[in-house]
Amino acid sequence: MNKRKILITGGAGFIGSHVVRRFVRNYPNDHIINGDALTYAGNLENLSDVDGASNYFFEKLDITNIDAVREVFEKHEISDVIHLAAESHVDRSIEGPMEFVMSNVVGTVNLLNAAKEFWKSGEHIFHHVSTDEVYGSLGDDGLFTEETSYDPRSPYSASKASSDHFVRAYFHTYGLPVKISNCSNNYGSHHFPEKLIPLMIHNILNNKPLPIYGKGDNIRDWLWVEDHASAIDKIFSEGRLGEAYNVGGLNEWTNIELVRFLCRLMDEKLGRKSGESEKLITYVKDRAGHDKRYAIDATKLENELGWKPSITFEEGLSKTVDWYLDNSEWVNKVTSGSYKDYYENMYGNRT
Numbered sequence: 001m002n003k004r005k006i007l008i009t010g011g012a013g014f015i016g017s018h019v020v021r022r023f024v025r026n027y028p029n030d031h032i033i034n035g036d037a038l039t040y041a042g043n044l045e046n047l048s049d050v051d052g053a054s055n056y057f058f059e060k061l062d063i064t065n066i067d068a069v070r071e072v073f074e075k076h077e078i079s080d081v082i083h084l085a086a087e088s089h090v091d092r093s094i095e096g097p098m099e100f101v102m103s104n105v106v107g108t109v110n111l112l113n114a115a116k117e118f119w120k121s122g123e124h125i126f127h128h129v130s131t132d133e134v135y136g137s138l139g140d141d142g143l144f145t146e147e148t149s150y151d152p153r154s155p156y157s158a159s160k161a162s163s164d165h166f167v168r169a170y171f172h173t174y175g176l177p178v179k180i181s182n183c184s185n186n187y188g189s190h191h192f193p194e195k196l197i198p199l200m201i202h203n204i205l206n207n208k209p210l211p212i213y214g215k216g217d218n219i220r221d222w223l224w225v226e227d228h229a230s231a232i233d234k235i236f237s238e239g240r241l242g243e244a245y246n247v248g249g250l251n252e253w254t255n256i257e258l259v260r261f262l263c264r265l266m267d268e269k270l271g272r273k274s275g276e277s278e279k280l281i282t283y284v285k286d287r288a289g290h291d292k293r294y295a296i297d298a299t300k301l302e303n304e305l306g307w308k309p310s311i312t313f314e315e316g317l318s319k320t321v322d323w324y325l326d327n328s329e330w331v332n333k334v335t336s337g338s339y340k341d342y343y344e345n346m347y348g349n350r351t
């Protein structure tokens, strides 16, 4: 097989860094090009363990700039794309939707156009990494399947749904070889502490209030990030063109139960008295338009490609907490500067 030149967009972010690491190690004969704009969420230190590898390349790339996208395609003779670059935080999308339109919609269409322009012959794959939030919000029962109608309800999910539609449109209209994956909530190392789990770990460590939106009864389905990376690898390598695959952990938790569990785990690890961290729990004003429940049916991925999560939530969460305890420098770095302003703006008036 010819050497593949795989552009992974958003490779310096949370999930992207795990995908880049996996591909650099698993595919030493291919070139792995990480194209990332290095926004507040992108951090090249996430990849310090692979950045000396001979098959790894980094390009500072803003996908909203079509000329820059074309340059990277040309320079590296990109043969495949795994597209993760996006604005990813729902709360930020409520404060300012336009950046989400630019990176998630315009950025995706720029990449699709470049692929269409450069891929005139040969074998190629454009794998678009998306979210279960495109399906909307579930009641007490049921799971999202690949047939569930799209019903995005936040500016973030609306932008991701739009990008999914464009990816499908390029398959049907131009025959671009695309695949889509829609995944549930990820957790693990290198997760920016604006999201529930790393924010709670950070606040527990620093004895700060643990802000629970609304009643804490919203439900999410949590998956270890390295299992998401393995699912992306499976789908990219073996999934059918033009298909979407749901990825999830069959691991539903209400936010409040999850945070209580985390508090107990951290009390043990930190040698605190039992119940000490739970005292930090503070109910705050709810997120606008807060989706009640997400839950994924990943049967298609399991039956067709034999993928399953590799570890339990208990194991994954314990590993995750250990990573944050061992990497205080990483945390200090990402929580200095603009994070403080973000935190004040998001939580200052919430109680």
Ligand code: NAD
Pocket (backbone or CB within 6 Å): 009, 010, 011, 012, 013, 014, 015, 016, 035, 036, 037, 038, 039, 040, 041, 042, 043, 061, 062, 063, 064, 083, 084, 085, 086, 087, 088, 089, 102, 103, 107, 129, 130, 131, 132, 160, 182, 183, 184, 185, 186, 187, 192
């Ligand atoms: P993240 O916010 O941690 O990282 C996003 C990365 O994209 C950063 O490195 C950032 O610098 C980069 N980026 C943003 N705008 C860019 C632009 N215009 N040009 C180039 N790079 C840009 O996000 P994440 O949580 O790792 O999510 C990655 C992808 O997976 C996103 O597409 C997201 O929608 C999807 N997803 C996330 C989850 C989750 O639980 N985090 C679940 C399902 C799907």
Ligand code: DAU
Pocket (backbone or CB within 6 Å): 088, 089, 090, 091, 130, 131, 132, 133, 183, 184, 185, 186, 194, 195, 196, 197, 199, 211, 212, 213, 214, 218, 219, 220, 255, 287, 294
């Ligand atoms: O479902 C997949 C999606 O999961 C991804 O597409 C998104 O990129 C990712 O950010 C995530 O979205 P959520 O909105 O579900 O994740 P978040 O960590 O922001 O919130 C998880 C739940 O916790 C949600 O119900 C809101 C609640 N929450 C969150 C924060 C940050 C709180 O109660 N307090 C908080 O401080």
